[in-house]
Amino acid sequence: MDKVRIGVIGVGGMGYAHCKIARSLNLTELTCVSDVDESVAKERGEEFKVRYFTDYKELIKSGLCDAVIVATPHWYHPEISIFAFQNGLHVLSEKPIAVKVSDADKMIEAAKKSGKVFSIMFQRRTEPLFKKAYEIVKSGAIGEIQKSVCIDPWYRSQAYYDSGTWRATWKGEGGGVIINQAPHTIDLFTLLAGLPKKITAKTRAKLHDIEVEDEVSAFLEYENGAWGYYYTSTCEPVGPFHLEITGDKGKLVIRGNTLTFYSYEYPISEFTKMAPDMWASLKYTEEKIEINSNIETGHGVIIKNFAKAILYGEELIVKGEEGLNSVEFLNACILSGKKGKTVEIPINRKEYDDLMEELIKTSKPKKVVKVQRVTDPNIAKKM
Numbered sequence: 001m002d003k004v005r006i007g008v009i010g011v012g013g014m015g016y017a018h019c020k021i022a023r024s025l026n027l028t029e030l031t032c033v034s035d036v037d038e039s040v041a042k043e044r045g046e047e048f049k050v051r052y053f054t055d056y057k058e059l060i061k062s063g064l065c066d067a068v069i070v071a072t073p074h075w076y077h078p079e080i081s082i083f084a085f086q087n088g089l090h091v092l093s094e095k096p097i098a099v100k101v102s103d104a105d106k107m108i109e110a111a112k113k114s115g116k117v118f119s120i121m122f123q124r125r126t127e128p129l130f131k132k133a134y135e136i137v138k139s140g141a142i143g144e145i146q147k148s149v150c151i152d153p154w155y156r157s158q159a160y161y162d163s164g165t166w167r168a169t170w171k172g173e174g175g176g177v178i179i180n181q182a183p184h185t186i187d188l189f190t191l192l193a194g195l196p197k198k199i200t201a202k203t204r205a206k207l208h209d210i211e212v213e214d215e216v217s218a219f220l221e222y223e224n225g226a227w228g229y230y231y232t233s234t235c236e237p238v239g240p241f242h243l244e245i246t247g248d249k250g251k252l253v254i255r256g257n258t259l260t261f262y263s264y265e266y267p268i269s270e271f272t273k274m275a276p277d278m279w280a281s282l283k284y285t286e287e288k289i290e291i292n293s294n295i296e297t298g299h300g301v302i303i304k305n306f307a308k309a310i311l312y313g314e315e316l317i318v319k320g321e322e323g324l325n326s327v328e329f330l331n332a333c334i335l336s337g338k339k340g341k342t343v344e345i346p347i348n349r350k351e352y353d354d355l356m357e358e359l360i361k362t363s364k365p366k367k368v369v370k371v372q373r374v375t376d377p378n379i380a381k382k383m
């Protein structure tokens with residue numbers, strides 16, 4: 001095989017963009033598409049001159065593809081991916097891999113059993129700034145974590161929320177900002193700071209007329225006793241994004257597009273005990289890290305890497321099982337917010353399944369919906 005034959009399932013906004021990439025790369029060939037909405041499936045099929053299906057099972061069983069990219073609303077990611085693994089296909093799933101941790105578990109299990117390649121569209125991992133931050137953390141230069149901060153402001157209009165029947169409903173999406181916009185950042189945050197052991201969160205719909213949350217604020221507790229703070233919302237048009245990890249030996253700060261690393265002269269735990277002077281203050285160096293912005297980033301890099309993993313066994317940028325962390329984190333925020341209590345990670349699967357079932361019962365069909373399947377122009381611009 002010199003090219004991976006790709007089928008894209010769910011060819012709305014994001015899936016359409018994936019079709020264009022799969023068609024343009026020399027490692028992949030777009031061979032089929034599927035969408036439950038026949039007019040969408042037909043339009044994409046005709047545009048790309050490939051077979052189209054309305055039933056994803058038929059696409060998977062068609063023999064037309066070696067791998068699928070799943071870009072349906074989140075609830076369907078596990079069901080479709082598991083069926084693909086069971087039928088011998090490789091899977092690249094959109095984020096988040098699942099709405100609930102229990103479904104993510106099943107998906108990861110099915111991937112393991114199949115031995116097929118499983119990756120996730122966490123394309124922000126390809127950004128040089130995060131690659132550099134990860135290098136610094138992994139080098140041990142920060143030392144044991146003492147504190148973390150992640151402030152992730154987004155903005156979405158009411159028209160955005162009204163652009164799809166599934167959006168911002170418990171039944172259609174299983175959450176709001178935390179499950180739609182935030183997973184990319186949560187993935188990076190947990191990659192750099194680790195997964196907290198406990199989360200105490202508040203969630204609410206502040207600005208929008210939606211049943212799920214548009215604002216989340218959470219207090220985090222790590223295994224070693226370190227504390228952290230996390231905030232996200234779709235109510236804030238002005239940034240910057242802020243991520244900070246303070247360790248025993250140094251501190252890393254990402255603010256917008258800048259990365260700064262502070263290196264302490266001594267570990268703070270030692271210095272605090274040793275320093276004889278009443279007003280002693282620890283010396284540190286400050287380094288603004290140079291970022292090479294001429295590196296290719298984004299969805300195309302993840303799709304290329306997925307294809308190379310299938311063709312030549314290249315190491316994945318995002319391994320499928322790593323998708324569980326962000327689902328643990330976001331489920332913990334929703335569970336804690338809804339129950340008004342601190343929750344432990346790994347979260348109780350049954351408790352979360354029961355909560356979701358309850359929330360889905362309260363889900364109401366959208367009153368105002370003007371269906372639009374258009375990718376965020378900021379994403380489209382980068383392709």
Ligand SMILES: NC(=O)c1ccc[n+]([C@@H]2O[C@H](COP(=O)([O-])OP(=O)(O)OC[C@H]3O[C@@H](n4cnc5c(N)ncnc54)[C@H](O)[C@@H]3O)[C@@H](O)[C@H]2O)c1
Pocket residue numbers: 009010011012013014015034035036037040056071072073074076094095096121122123164180372373374375376379
């Ligand atoms: N990685 C990124 O940068 C990024 C950006 C946007 C969206 N996404 C993810 O992509 C997914 C889709 O989001 P979108 O904005 O493209 O939504 P969308 O509504 O524009 O498109 C989803 C499409 O899936 C189809 N669909 C629904 N159920 C299906 C099924 N069972 N089988 C086949 N098709 C089905 C719908 O008819 C629709 O055409 C979401 O999980 C979202 O989180 C990722």
